[in-house]
Amino acid sequence: MKIGVIGGGSIGLLVARYLCENHDVTVYVRRNQQKQKLNDHGLFLSSLLTPCRVKALLTNELNEEECVIVCVKQPEVGPVLALLSNLNLNEKTPLIFLQNGMGHIELIHDSKQPVYLGIVTHGALRKSDHIVTHSGKGLIKVANFSGGGENLSTIVQQLNSKQFPFQIETNWEKVLAEKLVINAVINPLTAIFEVPNGEILRNTHLMVLAKELCRESCSILQLDFMDQWNHVQTVVTNTKENVSSMWKDLKERKKTENEAISGYLVKKTNSAIPYTTFVYNSMKALEVKKGINE
Amino acid sequence: MKIGVIGGGSIGLLVARYLCENHDVTVYVRRNQQKQKLNDHGLFLSSLLTPCRVKALLTNELNEEECVIVCVKQPEVGPVLALLSNLNLNEKTPLIFLQNGMGHIELIHDSKQPVYLGIVTHGALRKSDHIVTHSGKGLIKVANFSGGGENLSTIVQQLNSKQFPFQIETNWEKVLAEKLVINAVINPLTAIFEVPNGEILRNTHLMVLAKELCRESCSILQLDFMDQWNHVQTVVTNTKENVSSMWKDLKERKKTENEAISGYLVKKTNSAIPYTTFVYNSMKALEVKKGINE
Known part of the structure; x- marks a missing residue:
């Protein structure tokens, strides 16, 4: 399949690296420098010596693809959608969105393309513009949003492999909500207290x-607390040595996904959620302390 | 006056250093090493070259004094009271307690001595066993607890000086409560976020x-929020460069006053105080992270 992966971050590179084994993958990135690196050297998984030859283009050079997987962070979904709508993509080209948080759902409602929503449970670390580490084996769960269940099963059949599994879920809201709980618990605590997940x-x-x-x-x-708390504990145990993305972002003085995660919860409700509000403000305070731009 | 100052921490040394200008002061300390240092070299205020000749003894060598000022941290008040009750002090010897928090009040109820309660608004930093820095000019507010108002005014008249003012307050509960608010706001936040007070x-x-x-x-x-918030802002502004005692304790891997401050509030109520509970648990988590013993 001709697949476009939008986003050259850790998840984008990981997805592109595994899918390029069986597909014709183009990675769309923002910076010319990353485009050059990928085109000149190929895309490396840090555990393997042989790179994968992907094509790299800038996001504004987007071509017709048979499937587009959007791997940018949640706040960049808006700009990517604007780009896609300017392109007159084939109306049947499916879009798969792999973001944390749920704030991007509103934007996706208007998409003319068939849309699928997914979450990633892999651990990935971008080492450089063209090298990615697969730090924790996981999978990608995808659910139908507006593309039809049968189409999704055809796509997932093609994407799925033993090395890099894709799994169909029936309820996109539940899939994203469960991932949001994980992120809302693990990410801010590990970032504020500067500890690996296991702590x-x-x-x-x-x-x-x-x-x-x-x-x-x-x-x-509206999820069951005990189910989710068990889930959190499993994820913490499986990733106990990992540095969470929020802690990593703070260390590197990059804007965190605070708004998409705790911020989403705070804005979604009028009831008091003081612990979430506390970590939401704490992350904002730490961003200011570290001189990270709003 | 013959004054015994119990405690060789920053506040104990500061109080002893100023009072020794006009009084016969003995500092009671826990460690023999500090006792020796003070007796051999005298007590220095770091801005002055001339030391003050105080007598230093161990806490279990406590003698009859005309006034005893207890400057240990709140969790040590219990042991100090046990010591005092074993001593058969003159029943008229007044005790002045200068602690953060309010948890020690219950213990003091049983004291046979006349008791006065006070708070310290000075900034002080212990540089070594016999050198203290006066990092912020303040005063000591004292209120009658069980010693009688007239006696208090006689004592305060003797202790008070232009360099080191003592001030009488009428309501001990309000004096301690107001200080507790200041500590419950400034101390944990500065320690968790590792910032000076002004931040x-x-x-x-x-x-x-x-x-x-x-x-x-x-x-x-039961204090008025706007009054206290104004007070907090004034203190933050006046001490903006200061490192709070909790942050300092964490840095030095010493047990903080968390239990006496946020812990006191958490235990005093059955209603939800989630922000205070959050910082209370955060401080405990940071103590564990730093390997500070329970």
């Missing part, structure tokens, strides 16, 4: 805070 | 958290 269960006082954050997210997203 | 007003997101902490403390301690 959330090893430090009993962090666990108290994690439970309250989980409880609040579940109440807003 | 609480410069970083608007920290200010959001500070206001909520202030609101919760006021509701528990």
Whole structure:
């Protein structure tokens, strides 16, 4: 299949690297420098010596593709959609969105393309513009949003591989909500306390805070607390050595996904969710402290 | 007057250093090493070259004094009281307690001695066992607890000096409660976010958290929010370059006054005070992270 992967971050590179084994992949990136690096050297998985020959183009050079996988961070979904709508893509070209948070859903409603929503449970780390590390084996869960269930199963059949599994889910809202809970608990706590994920269960006082954050997210997203708390604990255990993306972003003085995660929950409700509000403001305070631009 | 100052921390040394100008002061300390240092070299204020000749003894060598000023941290008040009750001090010897928090009040109820309660608004930093820096000019506010108002005014008249003012207050509960609000807002926030006091007003997101902490403390301690918030802002402004004691304790891997401050508020109420509970657990989590013993 001719696949366009939009976004040259850790997830974009990981997805492109695995899919290029069986497909004709083009990675669309923002910076000319990254485009050159990818075209000149190929895309490396850091554990393997042989690169994958992907084509790299700038996002404004987007061509017709048979499937477009959007791997930019949530705040960049708006600009990417504007780009796509200017392109007169074939109306049947499916778009798969792989973002944290749920704030992008409103924007996607207007898309003329068939849309599928997914989440990524892999751990990935971008080492450089053309090298990515697969730091934790996971999978990609995709659910139908407006593209039809049968089409989704055809696409997933083509994308799925043993090395890099894709799995169909029936309820996109639940898939995204469950990922949001994970992110709303693990990300801010690890960033504020500068600890790897596992510390959330090893430090009993962090666990108290994690439970309250989980409880609040579940109440807003109408999920069962015990199910989700078990899920959080499993993810924390499986990724115990990992540095969360928010902690990493703060370390690198990059804007975090705070608005898409805790911010989404805070804005979604009028009821008091003080623990979530506390970490939301804490992350904003840390961004200011680190001189990260609004 | 023959004055015994119990405690060789920053406040104990500061009080002893100023009072020794006009009084016969003995500092009671826990460690033999500090006792030796003080006796051998005298007590220095770091801005002055001439030391003050105080007598130093160990706390278990306590003698009859005309006035005892207790400057240990709040969790050590219990042991100090046990020591005092074993001593058969003259029943008229007044005790002045200068602690943060309010948890020690219950213990003091049983004291046979006349008791006065005070708070310290000075900034002080212990440089070594016998050198203290006066980092912010303030005063000591004292109120009668069980010693009689007239006696207090006689004592305060003797202790008071232009360089180191003592001031009488009428309501001990209000004096301690107001100090508790200041500590419950400034101390944990500066320690968690590792910022000097002034950052609480410069970083608007920290200010959001500070206001909520202030609101919760006021509701528990039945104080007016706007009065106390103004007070917090004044203190933050006057001490903007200061490193709070909790942040300092964490840096030095020493147990903080978390239990006496936020912990006191959390335990005093059955209503939800989520912001205070959040910082209370955060401080406990940071103590664990830093390997500070329970």
